[in-house]
Amino acid sequence: MSFRLRLLNFWFRRSIKPHLRRVATPEKARAEFEWIAPRLFWLPSGTCHLPRKLGNLDSHWFRRGAAADGKIVLYLHGGAYMAGSGRTHARLTAALAGQAGIEVCSPNYRLLQEAPFPAAFDDALHAWDALLAKGYAPSDIVLAGDSAGGGLAFALLADLLKDGQRPAGLVAFSPWTDLGLTGASLSANKSADTLLPVERVEEARDFYLDGADPRDPRASPLYASFPDCPPVLIHVGSTEILQDDSYRIEAHLRESGVDVTLRTFDQCPHVWHFFDAWLPEAREAIADAGQFIQASLVKASR
Secondary structure, three states, X not given: OOHHHHHHHHHHHHHXXXXXXXXXXXXXXXXXXXXXXXXXXXXXXXXXXXXXXXXXXXXXXXXXXXXXXXXXXXXXXXOOOOOOOOOOOHHHHHHHHHHHOOEEEEEOOOOOOOOOOOHHHHHXXXXXXXXXXXXXXXXXXXXXXXXXXXXXXXXXXXXXXXXOOOOOEEEEEOOOOOOOOOOOXXXXXXXXXXXXOHHHHHHHHHHHHOOOOOOOOOOOHHHOOXXXXXXXXXEEXXXXXXXXXXXXXXXXXXXXXXXXXXXXXXXXOOOHXXXXXXXXXXXXXXXXXXXXXXXXXXXXXX
């Protein structure tokens, strides 16, 4: 563990985690993230950032350096379905675009303040259909996402495979895949997780589902089927309360014969990839994801 990671975990544990325990409403959480993200996570030099419409969704498109034409990463941001946007995740997605040598598109799907489940899933599917309408083939698209967006990417993947559409691959950072909240790490890592307060997870889940079945595969892809699934890469930190959401979906995919790679990063907090500007563990993770994206697109084109 790097010295900088020790500092990050200290800051999270002493400042950010207590604050997250106190955030009163989804609206407050959303406003705070939108304010702080551009100030904390600045765009890397050489980034081309273009706001565009993707179907009826606002979206953010990123290139950094040379980018392969006709290929795209569809990135679904995290934020517990109550916060986040393409703008809050601009640093992460721009860094990923640079490492992969691929353009990244990050749509603003509806959060629970606009509409509860399954609105986010419906918007993810709409974003996929809009990319196809622009001329991309399924094999030209890699799905990606973090936290809730990672779970959303898995849910989208399962639905597409059911209909015979096969993306080139999927990358998930600390994905939230079980809204049934049955993972043992929710209690086992309660104290070890330096960022997420476990007592707020059920509340966030209930806000989003609004009474829907938490085991609906569109909400919890842990309970979905993945026929003829493309390669999958999962990153998770060793102390996360959502660690089992990664471990169990990896096991589920492996039992189905999927080419799945799970990497556990020692002592890394939830979606540490945000901090690639100064955290070596984040740079390593983004580089690993970029290599996976490149390899998946090459394999899909054969």
